[in-house]
Amino acid sequence: MKSLLVIVFSLIIGGGGDFPDANEILKKVDENLMSKNRITESKMVIYGRRNSRTVTSKGYSEGDTKSFTEYLSPEREKGTKMLKLEDRLWIYSPSTDRTIQLSGHMLRQSVMGSDLSYEDMMEDRELTEIYNAKVIGEETIEDRKVWILELTAKVDDVSYESRKSWIDQERYVPLKEELYAKSGQLLKRITLSQVERLDGRWFPKKMNYKDMLKDGKGTDFIIEKIEFDADIPDYIFSKASLKK
Amino acid sequence: MIEFLLKGILRDKSRSLLPIIIVTIGVSLTVMLSGYIRGAMGDITDQNARFETGHVKVVTRAYHENMDQLPIDLALLGVDSLQEVLSTKYPDVQWVKRTRFGGLIDVPDENGETKGQGPAAGMSLQLLDDKSGEIDRLNIASSLVKGNLPTKRGEALIGDDFAHKLQIETGDEITYVGSTMNGSMTFKNFVVSGTIRFGVAAMDRGTIIADIADVQEMLDLFDGSSEILGYFNEGVYNDDKAKTLKADFNQNLDAADEFAPMMLTLKEQNNLASYLDYVDLYSAFFVGIFVMAMSIVLWNTGLLGGLRRYQEFGIRLALGEAKNQIYKTLILEAILIGVIGSVIGTAIGLGITFYMQYEGIDISEMLNNSTMLMPTILRSKFTPDLLYIGFIPGLIAMVIGNALSGIGIYKRETAVLFKELEV
Numbered sequence: 001m002k003s004l005l006v007i008v009f010s011l012i013i014g015g016g017g018d019f020p021d022a023n024e025i026l027k028k029v030d031e032n033l034m035s036k037n038r039i040t041e042s043k044m045v046i047y048g049r050r051n052s053r054t055v056t057s058k059g060y061s062e063g064d065t066k067s068f069t070e071y072l073s074p075e076r077e078k079g080t081k082m083l084k085l086e087d088r089l090w091i092y093s094p095s096t097d098r099t100i101q102l103s104g105h106m107l108r109q110s111v112m113g114s115d116l117s118y119e120d121m122m123e124d125r126e127l128t129e130i131y132n133a134k135v136i137g138e139e140t141i142e143d144r145k146v147w148i149l150e151l152t153a154k155v156d157d158v159s160y161e162s163r164k165s166w167i168d169q170e171r172y173v174p175l176k177e178e179l180y181a182k183s184g185q186l187l188k189r190i191t192l193s194q195v196e197r198l199d200g201r202w203f204p205k206k207m208n209y210k211d212m213l214k215d216g217k218g219t220d221f222i223i224e225k226i227e228f229d230a231d232i233p234d235y236i237f238s239k240a241s242l243k244k
Numbered sequence: 245m246i247e248f249l250l251k252g253i254l255r256d257k258s259r260s261l262l263p264i265i266i267v268t269i270g271v272s273l274t275v276m277l278s279g280y281i282r283g284a285m286g287d288i289t290d291q292n293a294r295f296e297t298g299h300v301k302v303v304t305r306a307y308h309e310n311m312d313q314l315p316i317d318l319a320l321l322g323v324d325s326l327q328e329v330l331s332t333k334y335p336d337v338q339w340v341k342r343t344r345f346g347g348l349i350d351v352p353d354e355n356g357e358t359k360g361q362g363p364a365a366g367m368s369l370q371l372l373d374d375k376s377g378e379i380d381r382l383n384i385a386s387s388l389v390k391g392n393l394p395t396k397r398g399e400a401l402i403g404d405d406f407a408h409k410l411q412i413e414t415g416d417e418i419t420y421v422g423s424t425m426n427g428s429m430t431f432k433n434f435v436v437s438g439t440i441r442f443g444v445a446a447m448d449r450g451t452i453i454a455d456i457a458d459v460q461e462m463l464d465l466f467d468g469s470s471e472i473l474g475y476f477n478e479g480v481y482n483d484d485k486a487k488t489l490k491a492d493f494n495q496n497l498d499a500a501d502e503f504a505p506m507m508l509t510l511k512e513q514n515n516l517a518s519y520l521d522y523v524d525l526y527s528a529f530f531v532g533i534f535v536m537a538m539s540i541v542l543w544n545t546g547l548l549g550g551l552r553r554y555q556e557f558g559i560r561l562a563l564g565e566a567k568n569q570i571y572k573t574l575i576l577e578a579i580l581i582g583v584i585g586s587v588i589g590t591a592i593g594l595g596i597t598f599y600m601q602y603e604g605i606d607i608s609e610m611l612n613n614s615t616m617l618m619p620t621i622l623r624s625k626f627t628p629d630l631l632y633i634g635f636i637p638g639l640i641a642m643v644i645g646n647a648l649s650g651i652g653i654y655k656r657e658t659a660v661l662f663k664e665l666e667v
Contacts, residue, residue: 046427048317048426048427049306049317049318049502050317050318050425050426050503051426053426053427053428055428074428076426076430076464077428077429080429091421091429093419093421093429093431095431095432096354096419096430096431096432096433098350098352098356098419098433099356099357099358100348100358100361100419100421100431101357101358101361102348106348110423110427111429112427112428112429113254113317113423113426113427113428113429114427138610177625217517221333
């Protein structure tokens, strides 16, 4: 009788059943990370085997269907622009004065030699919209308690079939993510840091993307300035703005 | 004695016709197949050397580890001085710079927007440098389908099938999209000066060929190239010479520097070593099986012939001819039949080999999705060893067959011969 009480008590206190609802956690993450639109100034530090380089850009995005990025430096990249409308992507190259549309497997190629693919840059849908979530445990990362969420795609047109997210239990932002292919192979690992309170939400300003199929230290994506729900003129998301 | 035996062979067709036919078929098959295998392997080796591997190749150690991915970021730097050092140190080898690269070819419409695009397998050569010999080495001039060779910077050749697919005409402008050695995105417009078809499925699929200076600029490969290829002045690959060259060059290799240049031989690339060894092994195996099978058939034929000549041997023994003597004449007869069959077989085999040297077998259907560097038509090749490669086994098989069947002669008891022969 005594041992039965111990079992029941331990199930109530620390058993597997006291995890919060995973979809609720994901919803709170979306509330932090998503916005109607945003203007971002960022830099990418790409660590190569021979050298490292920094690429700066200014990006505009609206919902999950429209985004526009202009590369500001270095000189090689300056003036290169990218426009994403729905699932189409155009790149403008000032040196050739050409607008090139990318599609299909080309979208899985690396952006500017970084560990991010065009698909990574383009994917901006709410997590609750594309994944089913399940809490599979908890851990501590950098002295912060996190939930470990296992996300499985519920739509077909998703870049990664499944992912594991380590979500900060207080601030509801991911601190680490692992992205998997349909085969179960780990494709990318993202480490998120410099979580700051911005416009009433928690937001990680530094992300290290590591393509697990490549050697090296990965790519740091650092947000230097971010403005949520800004006033973005419509012409920004038009093909005419590429040649401007 | 030989004349007497020859008369016997020619006059008694039942004694010689079947063994001669068997030896002829076996020898001609051996010569024909050996000639075809040599030709096909020679073509494959030559094709690989010309397009990809060189007779020897210099790359960085890091590039070598990931060679299949064409990692431009791990290319050789300071190639002009390295090429000069190689030319001075090894003057009997011609050294050329090449860079292979991947990317995308985009074809614009009248508004400069994408009309069509496809993946590109690019190769940059010292195209505008007459002394490099690259145009002859790759048979570029004779592989032109339309247009002309590039005569100035900014011009490129593209694969004819690729041009068809993307509806590109000579004089059209196309844009290459790819990554520089630092990973930056790079775009470059080229004018298509001509279209090309090498007859190598893996090359014809998405080829773009441009001058190395254009590509160095396009990929930020200043004074760099992904590889330096060496070709022996004799024009033929020599594995021993390649190994010696490699050992000499690599003895000073800095093990700590992953970008130090290292040399590879042709056989060390594209799995050619195992491929060539595999073919050699199977060729030897094939000849061995042929000798064994033919010996068994000829043994059987000899036994049948022996039975048919039972009475003849009996009379010869009864007349006092020694068993050894009869056995010797039997072997001599086998040698004569073997020589006749092998000469006819070798002549037929060589005839087919010469025919196949010009006609070949078209295997393009099988190579549609192949990434291996193989010619679409495999041809036979005459080599001096074909003169004896079937001849010797043919002769040996005939002699072994008859030697085995002739052993029966020794079992005959001279004492019972008259009874046996019912004389």
